[in-house]
Amino acid sequence: MGEVALLLFWPALAGYAEAAVAYAGDTVRPGRLVRYAIWGVRLGWLAQTALLVAQAAGADGFPWGSWAGSLNLFVWMCVGVYLIWGCRAPFRLLGLVVMPLAALLLVLAWAAGGVGEPARSEFGDVFLAFHVGLILAAFAGFTLAAALAALYLWQERRLKRRAAGVLRLRAPSLETLDALTVRTIAVALPALTLGIGIGLARLESESAGFDAIMGVTLLTWVVYAAFLVLRLEAGRRGRRAAYLALAGFALVVLVRVVLTPFAHF
Amino acid sequence: MRLVLVGTSYQRAPVELRELLAYDPELRREALGRLSVEGAEAAVLSTCNRTEVYAVDAEPGALEERIYGELAGLSGLSHSELAPALYSVADEAAALHLFRVAAGLDSMVPGEAQILGQVREAYEAARATETTGPILHRLFRQALRVGKRVRTETAIGENPASVSSAAAELAERVFEGLAGRRILLLGAGKTADLTAANLISRGVGEIVVANRSRERAEALARRLGGRAVGLDAVVEEVALADVVVASTSSQGFVLSGAQVERAMKERRGRPIFFIDIAVPRDLDPAINELEDCYLYDIDDLERVVAESVAGRREEAVRAEAIASEEADAFRAWQLSLDVVPAIASLRARAESIRREELERAERRLASLSPSQRRAVEALTSQIVAKLLHQPTVRLKEAAAAADGVLYADAVRHLFGLGDDADSPRQSRQ
Numbered sequence: 274m275g276e277v278a279l280l281l282f283w284p285a286l287a288g289y290a291e292a293a294v295a296y297a298g299d300t301v302r303p304g305r306l307v308r309y310a311i312w313g314v315r316l317g318w319l320a321q322t323a324l325l326v327a328q329a330a331g332a333d334g335f336p337w338g339s340w341a342g343s344l345n346l347f348v349w350m351c352v353g354v355y356l357i358w359g360c361r362a363p364f365r366l367l368g369l370v371v372m373p374l375a376a377l378l379l380v381l382a383w384a385a386g387g388v389g390e391p392a393r394s395e396f397g398d399v400f401l402a403f404h405v406g407l408i409l410a411a412f413a414g415f416t417l418a419a420a421l422a423a424l425y426l427w428q429e430r431r432l433k434r435r436a437a438g439v440l441r442l443r444a445p446s447l448e449t450l451d452a453l454t455v456r457t458i459a460v461a462l463p464a465l466t467l468g469i470g471i472g473l474a475r476l477e478s479e480s481a482g483f484d485a486i487m488g489v490t491l492l493t494w495v496v497y498a499a500f501l502v503l504r505l506e507a508g509r510r511g512r513r514a515a516y517l518a519l520a521g522f523a524l525v526v527l528v529r530v531v532l533t534p535f536a537h538f
Numbered sequence: 539m540r541l542v543l544v545g546t547s548y549q550r551a552p553v554e555l556r557e558l559l560a561y562d563p564e565l566r567r568e569a570l571g572r573l574s575v576e577g578a579e580a581a582v583l584s585t586c587n588r589t590e591v592y593a594v595d596a597e598p599g600a601l602e603e604r605i606y607g608e609l610a611g612l613s614g615l616s617h618s619e620l621a622p623a624l625y626s627v628a629d630e631a632a633a634l635h636l637f638r639v640a641a642g643l644d645s646m647v648p649g650e651a652q653i654l655g656q657v658r659e660a661y662e663a664a665r666a667t668e669t670t671g672p673i674l675h676r677l678f679r680q681a682l683r684v685g686k687r688v689r690t691e692t693a694i695g696e697n698p699a700s701v702s703s704a705a706a707e708l709a710e711r712v713f714e715g716l717a718g719r720r721i722l723l724l725g726a727g728k729t730a731d732l733t734a735a736n737l738i739s740r741g742v743g744e745i746v747v748a749n750r751s752r753e754r755a756e757a758l759a760r761r762l763g764g765r766a767v768g769l770d771a772v773v774e775e776v777a778l779a780d781v782v783v784a785s786t787s788s789q790g791f792v793l794s795g796a797q798v799e800r801a802m803k804e805r806r807g808r809p810i811f812f813i814d815i816a817v818p819r820d821l822d823p824a825i826n827e828l829e830d831c832y833l834y835d836i837d838d839l840e841r842v843v844a845e846s847v848a849g850r851r852e853e854a855v856r857a858e859a860i861a862s863e864e865a866d867a868f869r870a871w872q873l874s875l876d877v878v879p880a881i882a883s884l885r886a887r888a889e890s891i892r893r894e895e896l897e898r899a900e901r902r903l904a905s906l907s908p909s910q911r912r913a914v915e916a917l918t919s920q921i922v923a924k925l926l927h928q929p930t931v932r933l934k935e936a937a938a939a940a941d942g943v944l945y946a947d948a949v950r951h952l953f954g955l956g957d958d959a960d961s962p963r964q965s966r967q
Contacts, residue, residue, distance in 0.1 A: 432711060433826065435838045437845040440697050440707055447809060448714040508806035511830050 278331070281324035282379075282388040288317020289352070289376040296368035300442060310368055311360045318352045321379070324388060325349055331390060335402040340533045341387025343409055347529065348378045350413035354457075359417075363445040366427075370420040400471055407468030408490070412525050414461025415497065418454045419522035422515035425450040429512060451511065454518055455504050462497050469494060486532045493524040540598035541673055541872070543632035544605040544624055545583070545590030548646060551623040558613035559589040567667055569608055574669040581664035581674050583639070585656045587646065590639075592632065594673045602626060629872065633677055634865035640685035641857050642694065648850040649694030649857070654685040676871060684864045691860065694853040697846035701839045702736040704846065705813045708839075709737070709781050712811045712832055717741035722779035723764075724772065724793070725786035726754040729815050733783050734762055746779065748772050750786070776801040776810070783813045784820035795824030802828060815839070874937040880946035881930050883955040888922045 292313030295306040325346065328336045337346040355371045358364060382388055429447055431439050445453075469490060476483070500517045503509040546559060561569060561584040569591075573580035578601060579594035591608065595601040609624065610617050627635055635644070640657045642649040661678035664670045670678070689695045698704040709716060719742045723730045726749040734745060745764030748771065749755035755766035767775060769792065776782060776798060786792055802810070812833040814821040819835055826833035834842075896903075896918065903914065929949070936945040949955065 428711070432708070432832050435826075435834060435841075437841040438849075439711070440704070440842060440846055441849055443696075444711070446710060446714050447712050452714070510807040511809065513807075 276389075278324050278327040279389045281320050281327060282383055285317050285320035285324055286376060286379055286383070288313045288315075288320060289372055289379060292317060292368060293372040293376050296365065296372055299365060300369065307362075307365055310365070310372070314352065314356060314360060314368070314372065317375075318349070318356055321345075321349050321352070328388075328390075335405065337387070337409075338401075338405065339385075339387060341382045341385030343387070343405060343533070344378055344382040344385070344529070345387040346406075347409045347413060348375050348382065350410055351375055351378075351416050354413050354417050363443055363449070366424055366442065366444050367417075367420050370423055371417070374416070374420075400475060404468050404471040404475065407464045407471070411461040411465035411468060412529060414457050414464065415493075415518075415522055415525050418457040418461065418518050419525075421450050421454040421457065422518035422522075425454065425515045426512065426519075429515075447511070451514065454515065455501070458497055458500055458518065458521075462494070462501060465490075465494055465497070486528055489524055489528050489532060493521055493528065496521040496524060539594055539596055539673065539875075540601070541592065541594050541629050541632050541677065542598050542601050542605070542626070543590060543592050543628070543635055544602060544609070544626045545588060546623045546625065547588035547590075547644065549644075550625065555613070555623055556586070556589065558615065559609060560584055560586070561589065561612070563663065565612070566663055569612070570664060570667045570669045573604060573608060574667075575604075577671075578669075579664075579671040579674040580669045581660055581678065583636075583657060583660040585653065588639070588644075590636075592636065592674060592677065594671060598628060630865055630869040633680075633868040633872075634861060636677060636681045637684040637861040637864050637868075638858070640681040641688040641861050642685070643688075643854055643857055643861060647699040647847065648854045649689070649692075650699060651689070651695050654682065654689075657681055657685065672875075673872070677868065680864060680868055684861055687864075688857040688860050692853040692856045694850050694857050697849055698843060699847055699850070701815065701836070701843060702733045704839050704842045705733055705783070705815075705834065706736045706740055708832075708834060708842070709811045709813075710740070712809050713780060715741070716781070718743035719780040720744045720746065720778055721764075722772075722775050722782045723747045723758070724769075724782065724784040724820055725749055725816065726751070726758040727785055727787070730783055730785040731758065731762075733785070733813065733815065737781065737783075738762065742781075746775055748775060750788075773797050773801050777804040779810065780808075781811045781813065782821075783815070785814075785816045786820050787816070788820055789818060791822045792820040793822060793825070795822045795828065798822075798825045798831060799828055802830065805830070813839070870937075873942055874934050876943050877933045877937040877946040880949050880955065881933055884929070884949055884953055885926060887953055887955060888926055892918050892922050 290313075292310045295310035295313060298306040299310060325336075328342075328345075337343045351371065352375050355367065355375075359367045359371065379388075424444065425447060428444050428450065432447070472487070472490075476487075496517065500514065500521060503517070504514050546556070548556065551559070561582055566582050566584060569582055570580050573582075573591065573593055576595075581592045583590045583592070589609070591605045593601050593605060606617055606620070606624070610620055613620060636657070638644045640654055642651070642653055645653055657678065661670070661674075661682070664674065664678075698707050706716070709719075713719060716737060717740070721734065721737055721742050721744070723734055723745065726747055730747075738745070745759065745762045747755040747759040747762070747764055747766045748769050749758070749766070750769055752766060752768055755768075758764075759766040772793060776793065782793075784792060798810075807830055809830040809832065812821055812825055812831065814833065814835040817836060821833060821835070823833065823835075825831050896914070903911065906914065933942075933945055933949065936942045
């Protein structure tokens with residue numbers, strides 16, 4: 274099963290990479306390459322789904338317990354969330370951010386051994402699988418929210434600068450981007466809350482210590498919770514809200530890329 | 539049978555002449571009747587930018603003369619006065635011309651959408667007066683398809699081509715649609731009216747008109763279905779509006795940055811879009827520096843339109859390729875008409891032989907049950923169909939080449955077929 278999974282890695286990567294290149298090409302000549310980009314995303318995601326299934330079939334316990342394995346799952350979730358509405362015409366530009374990132378992280382997961390035979394996991398019980406799954410799903414949502422916030426800032430800057438070509442690339446309105454960022458975070462935050470809750474329960478039952486990952490994850494929760502309170506209660510929107518969403522994402526990157534590889538479970 | 543186009547457009551004729559050559563629906567109906575004598579096909583495309591007559595007849599020279607006479611009669615000008623303004627093309631070139639027109643490639647603004655509806659209307663009018671036949675049916679249906687293809691497969695019609703539509707599209711980059719939005723018009727002149735009309739067509743909710751002259755504000759508000767306020771109430775209205783369109787004739791700023799900053803405090807971060815189409819400007823440029831405020835003046839909008847039209851011209855290259863491809867397809871179809879009569883005769887001959895042979899064998903087949911008789915009928919029909927399938931396909935393929943007619947003659951000679959009585963190019967369906 275590990276070999277099958279490794280074989281499936283290449284079409285998944287090829288799909289994501291092709292989509293990234295096609296999205297970039299589409300900004301030069303709008304409307305010509307986007308069809309190929311969307312098919313790249315779909316086929317790549319299907320190949321990665323098959324890869325994950327192959328890994329799950331051959332695993333003893335939770336197959337994505339390692340950092341590299343969880344990165345693999347994280348990429349799949351990000352692209353999956355993107356697939357739900359990201360491929361629609363006004364959101365094409367999001368692919369410029371999401372697809373190169375997906376291809377890069379998938380290569381990273383492969384290089385670190387996260388796409389082949391899963392290592393025997395210490396995450397044997399269902400609760401831990403839920404803990405990791407929920408936190409990764411929340412992080413995938415935050416990644417997408419960050420892409421939306423980045424697109425908002427880019428679009429806002431172009432409108433402010435009154436660039437002559439401001440209408441040449443199809444992009445969603447500022448209001449749409451703002452609303453979608455909020456909605457994505459509003460869905461992802463409960464998942465993070467639940468994931469943290471399960472983690473804290475495990476911490477208490479096993480009398481384990483509090484570490485940096487937990488600290489930064491809690492800080493991430495605080496930032497996104499503050500985002501929702503400011504946005505929904507105080508009416509803070511627009512550029513400031515976008516910067517706050519990006520600040521939260523910086524903490525996600527810190528947890529996923531800097532702290533997790535050195536963590537011991 | 540030849541397809542002939544005679545017409546004029548803004549590229550050849552000034553507006554004074556185009557006015558003389560414009561058809562209203564009644565005049566067009568009468569003209570179609572005159573042009574379609576003796577089974578000729580005819581259609582007239584008449585817009586503010588062009589008048590074109592498409593007609594099909596066996597005698598192209600006489601047909602062309604008839605169209606010239608028709609246009610001369612309409613305009614009241616002599617043939618020699620009219621001739622320099624008219625163009626005349628035939629067959630494939632005429633088809634290509636109509637495809638380019640339907641695609642918006644021959645329009646003042648490349649890719650403008652209105653022309654496709656006008657081509658459809660010309661086709662419908664000709665159908666209603668029963669002056670279309672197989673060739674014009676095919677030509678206009680294909681032209682409508684070309685128009686749709688070009689707009690689907692290229693971005694030629696995507697970006698705005700006027701200041702008012704650019705303003706509306708920019709507003710839609712800020713807001714999730716304009717439906718239900720509140721628009722504040724500063725000034726009640728013609729330009730405010732035009733921009734408001736564009737915004738209204740996109741479904742804006744409420745319109746407030748503010749003007750120095752309360753009477754003019756009320757008149758415009760009544761016409762647009764909004765309400766009027768005095769210029770002294772502008773700051774309060776800015777706090778509530780989503781889009782502000784300024785077009786007064788004031789010599790100074792009607793709204794300062796400080797006034798808008800004050801209004802923004804009440805908006806809780808809701809964005810606002812300002813369109814300043816007045817010269818001298820009505821809105822302080824400092825407004826654009828404020829958070830959640832987006833200000834475009836007339837120069838900004840004209841730059842956006844220029845860029846957009848340039849983009850349309852780039853896309854026009856791809857659209858031209860589509861129009862050429864379709865003109866080639868039309869030519870191939872038109873040529874295939876030359877062999878259709880030969881194919882029809884061949885099939886008729888084969889069918890008559892089959893019938894004759896079945897009748898001759900009637901006595902021997904008399905003992906067959908009804909189901910066995912049906913089986914014999916089906917079997918013989920299948921043999922005929924299979925035998926003729928390949929020659930039919932080959933003849934149609936050969937029709938597109940120069941020697942297509944020779945093949946048709948060879949078939950007539952080999953199978954002893956007579957001259958064709960009913961040709962699709964000779965009779966109107």
